[in-house]
Every structure is written in C-alpha cells, then in structure tokens.
Amino acid sequence: MRPLSIIFQGAVIHKNRLCCDVIENIAITRHHFPEDEIILSTWKMSVLLRQRLQESLKPLQIVIIENEDPGPLVYREGEARWVTNINRMIISSREGIGRATHTEVIKLRTDSRLYNRNITYFLRHRNEEEQLYPRDQAYSLFRQRVINGNLFARNARGYMPYLFHPGDILLAGNKQDLFALFDIPLADESIFEVCFCFSVFSLMRYVPEQYLWVKYIEKMTGVSEFPGNRFSSEKLKVTSEKFYINNFVPYSSEVLGFLWNKYSEVYKNKGLSSVYTTSDWVMLHHQQSMAVSAGLRLSQKAGSAWIFILRTILWVKFSPLHISFIRRLAIKMFSRRT
Template sequence: MEIQSKEISFVIQGAVNNTYAIKVISSIRKNFPESELILSTWNGSNINEEIRSMLDVVLESEDPGDYTNKEDTPINVNRQIVSTRNGISKTTREYIVKTRTDIVFENSNILYELSRNYSRNKLFSISNEFILASDFSTRSHLKGLKVPFWICDFIYAGKRDDIKKLFSLKNYPIDFFSEYEKGHPKTYQDKRHIYKYTPESYISYEYLDSKKTIKFEHSYDNNLEALRYYHNYLINNFVILNKRQLGVSSLKYYLPFSSRNYMFTNTDWRISRKEFKFFSKDTFYELIEFIEWIYIKLAKKRFKSND
C-alpha cells in the first residue's frame, strides 16, 4: 500500500528567500496536503507572514557559520547539519523528507518511491528501511574519479528513525575546513579546495562507517577497501533517484549539475543490484534525464537566470 501524505514530515532547511520560499512551500502543500511542514532556518531570517501561515513549525536556530577558507567555495556543511537536526527534532510523523529552501515538488512521486519494496542483504544493512537520495551530485565509485562516500545531500527521505540517525553526526570539525592549506595528498584529485571532506562525503561516511572500521582520509581517497565497503553499504541502504523519480526541480540549479561521466545514477544503482530492466518507467526517465543533461552540457548552463 502506498504511503500517504499524512505520514510525512517535511523538513525544509536553509536560508530563506521569500520569493523562493512561497514557491517551495506552495508546491509541497499542493502535492502533500496532509503533510507536516517544518521550516528550519536561522535567527533573524526575514520570513513574511504569508510564509509563516503556510507552515506547521518555523524553527530559527543560532547560525553555526561557515569556516571555509575565503578563497575556497563555501560548503555550509554545519548549517545543513544543525538546521536539519533541529528540524528533525520537531517532526511527529513516521517518515521524513529532508529538503532545501530552493527545491520545488512538481508532483507526489516520492510517495510511490518511498512505498517500493527492495530486497537487501542484512549483513550490510544499517537503516531500518532504504533512504532515498538524489543523483544530482552523487559521484560514482565505479567510473570517472571512482570515489566512495559521495551521496548528494539535497534530499533525503525515509523512516524518521533513519533520517534522525543520518543527522546524529557531530558537527564538521573546524580544522577540516583548511586541512590541506599547506599541501594536498597525492590522491586528492581536486586541488582547488583545501577542505578534508565535501559535505556529501562527510555525511555519507559518518553514517555508513560511524565506527570508522576502514580508512578514508579525504573525499578523493579511493583505496580499494573503501570502494568495496561503500559499494555494499550504498546499495543496501540508499536508493539513488533522478529528479523525475523524485518529482522535483530546483529554483537555483539546472539538474543534474554533475557530469554523467562522474555521476552514480539510478541506472547504475539498478545494475549494481542486478535489477536493471530495459523496458521500465525507471529506464525511460533515465533516458529523458540523459537527453536533458546533453542539452545542459552543450548550453554550458549551471545556474538559472533568476538566481
């Protein structure tokens, strides 16, 4: 039986742009009319009364700040962790969809995806049920750079206890922001950055190997043990989905914004689990996604013009 909207709490986290927020919250209210909506943002945010009236809870926390080196790309990892963790603490429903303040829901597809039953190997199962995540910036451990522990952090959806555990991690240590200020290891493949882990890697690694049973020194550490470990735990705890399967779009980005040469897609996930079917809705969606990606690549688009 398909999960109903009344069983879902949405945690909408991040900084608030009122123009974006109206569109985001309206899209959720339209497609999930009985869901609980929680906006988790920062003290002093300018949130108008119309937006407040559409929400069940508005949570304003102290901003933990971002300590990314001024010459590096801000990663805002602790802002995500704190706002999500605090938002989760206010949820009351059986399932949680953690999302962002710039993600619009175009339909209720995610209810169907949450309701699907997949087999799993209990030896590699951490979560009670599968956690849904997007392919938007999920890097592949099988092709391209071949990096483990890199699951896109835009959307997570699953059982409340599983999402709560995912964000029970400690805040990103301040020294990690400038870990490689004096030089990079040879295996660190993107030397434009000096931080130890990307937000995607930090959250994924802390969850999938919380006891630190394997070596994973930085986001590009693709030692064979880490790759094997990650493969088994990824396909038994997460479902990687494209934007059509999730039923979402971004007000900020053209999705997906990663190269498919480096992405781990839903097709990759199904092949890894030996569940690929050529004639299926999933494969059709992936074909459309591929065509759109070619257009985005040729047009050299990343950000939408209204951002």
C-alpha cells in the same frame, strides 16, 4: 498512505530580505501535499523579518524552527578563501527532522521544491524493493534504504570518483534513520586538506556529503572506513559501493518530481553523468550478488575506456593546481557559490 513530514532546511533571508523563491518553493510543495506536515528549519532572524515570514507562510500552515547559526567554515590560502556551509546543513536538517511528528520524512533544501507526488510511490513501495533487492546486513545501517535524489550521488567508478559520497540534496525515509544520519559531531577546520587523487581534486579531506556519511558509518560501526580524498583503491571502491547500495537507492529528479534550479543555473548540470542512476544501482546489486553476465562485463569495459579518457582530461585540468599560486588564483576565480 500515511502522512509525511517534509522538512525544508536552509536560508530564507537573502541580503536582509525575505527570499520570495523560498516562499514559492514551499507553496508549490504544499499544493501537492495539502495534508502533510511541512517544517521550515532555518536561522534566527530579526523580529521584523520573522513577522514577514510568519505572515507569508500562515496560509500554508508551516511549522517554523529558528536555529542558532553556526556560520560557515572557511579555508584560507593566502588571500584566497573557500567556504563550506556543512555545519549549517547538519544543524538545520537535524533540528527539522527531530521536530517531525510522522514516521516518514522527506528532507530537501529551501531553494528546491517537490512539484508532484511521485516520491510517495517510492516511499510506499520500499518494502517490495527490500524483498526484490535483499540487503547485506553487514553493510546495512538504516532500518530501510533511504531514497536518495541522485544529484551529487557520485559513482565510485565514474569520471569524478568521489568515494562514500551519497547525494545530500534530497533524502526520504524513516525519521529515525534520517535523524541519526545528521546527529553527528559538527565539522571543524581540520576538514580542509588539499587533496589530489588522479581525476579528483578537492580542498577538503571530506566534502559535505562525504563527511556526513563517513561520520555516520563511524558512529554506527566504530570504524573509520575512508581516510579522505587523497586515497583510492579497489578495496575502498568496493566498500563504498556496498555501503551505498545497502543503505540508499538513487532516483533522478525527474522521476521523484523534484526541482533544484541551482543545479542547472549555477552548476550548469556539470557532473550529471558521474552520478549513480537507478540502473547503476541495480547493476551493482547484481554484481555483488554474483549474478553479472558476460555481456554486461563487456559493456562495462567499453564504458570504462570512455571514463578513463574523461578522468585523464580532468587530471590534465587539475595538474596546474599543484602549484600554490595557480591554486590560489583558481580559488579566487571559482570560489564556492552559495
């Protein structure tokens, strides 16, 4: 297989100290990818911390990029604050991918790692997959489908039905495609909006994954396909699905040999059953090829009943948040963990 470029994007400093976990993640990944290019795209730091970082990574032959830190965007409601690092993700990803010297790249975060070479199998067999599952050119925006680690790749018909929401934790594909995906305008405070849509509650019109994808679609097509998290309809769901299956293919972390400890340690694996699996993706492709069987329709109806129950539970849970005082209290208690 041709050599790869692996981009780690994100922070390496925690409380003014070099984060040992980041060094470990890079070292373990390097062990399994000894001949491939590894790029660390992070933020400008002090001379002392830069020296320590360079010394730690020198044996691993890592390309280090220091970017200007755009800082977070902050939602404020009274004394409550909600932080998103969306612009940090966009800049560090774009600059890291742009520096890559190989045609195929893998983008992951500094708080994650690859612990085997499984992902190379899927990169190597993408042409066969394209033949087995032909793409609808009307919805195909990448040269080839991008491999998508399915953490946070929300199923539009699941119990947390965020639309236009691919996962952004792990992406792998052609350099030109991934660079273009992150080569979008930075977000501003207008991204914040209190949104309720049955089982969806968000303080953002577009959460980071949505903003990335919606703005890329808009750049490529000239059309704003999704007005934000206050909206949902059958037409929007179908459009979201078509753009997803023709541009991404989801795989689990276990299948890809990928580890992101934060998902289990901080998020406690919540929402894992609301994301696309590879079998969901195959089913969607067959549905949109008009090849779905009667038996499959029956199983879908049974699943839909359970999803409706879960969505109703979330609706009950989120209903008190319509009251601003309770919402402010909830933000203070459960503000974004970074």
